[in-house]
Amino acid sequence: MNIAIMAGGAGSRLSNPNKSLINVCGKPIIEHVTHSVNGFGKIYIATTERHTEIINWSKRHGYEVLMTSGMGYPKDLLETLQIIGAPTLFIPGDMPFITREFIRKFLAMTAYVASPMITLMIERDNKVDFTGISLVKKLELTQGIIPWTSLVIPWTIKLLNINTQKDLELAYSLCNMHK
Numbered sequence: 001m002n003i004a005i006m007a008g009g010a011g012s013r014l015s016n017p018n019k020s021l022i023n024v025c026g027k028p029i030i031e032h033v034t035h036s037v038n039g040f041g042k043i044y045i046a047t048t049e050r051h052t053e054i055i056n057w058s059k060r061h062g063y064e065v066l067m068t069s070g071m072g073y074p075k076d077l078l079e080t081l082q083i084i085g086a087p088t089l090f091i092p093g094d095m096p097f098i099t100r101e102f103i104r105k106f107l108a109m110t111a112y113v114a115s116p117m118i119t120l121m122i123e124r125d126n127k128v129d130f131t132g133i134s135l136v137k138k139l140e141l142t143q144g145i146i147p148w149t150s151l152v153i154p155w156t157i158k159l160l161n162i163n164t165q166k167d168l169e170l171a172y173s174l175c176n177m178h179k
Contacts, residue, residue: 001041002084005033006077006132007054007093008047008070018053019162020093025175028057029162032096036103040089046080054093073132078146086139092132094162096171102158106133115149116140124155131159
């Protein structure tokens with residue numbers, strides 16, 4: 001299985017396009033993510049040419065870099081799949097508290113779903129939202145999209161996605177609580 005860590009977003013809400021490199025709990029967020037997926041398959045870092053710091057970090061740490069257009073998560077996901085194929089597990093590069101155990105449980109849940117793509121969604125504050133975590137079992141397009149099934153679970157801190165200053169402050173406070 002391929003693992004694609006998605007690190008090509010603009011980071012506009014944090015004014016930091018290299019947000020995956022922000023230090024949380026003593027190391028860059030992307031390092032937490034790579035550690036959580038290590039051993040599940042070949043790890044690729046999907047990013048764009050404007051993210052030179054992420055590209056350099058990835059190469060220094062021995063990860064293959066996949067260049068996408070940066071036209072949004074769904075398009076970057078498809079571009080990544082066209083390069084490396086399926087099956088591929090997609091994980092955002094800005095989830096510092098994701099764990100190996102959580103990934104293992106997600107993969108176990110997907111084993112019983114026949115859909116070409118399984119997307120993990122969260123329910124939080126009576127809203128359902130995407131996490132950015134998906135398993136694409138096979139590249140099968142219908143009208144330009146991959147048919148998918150959504151698995152919805154209650155939000156957990158393991159799925160904290162650093163998008164805003166408030167998210168970052170929460171992450172820092174959690175690091176301080178575990179010292």
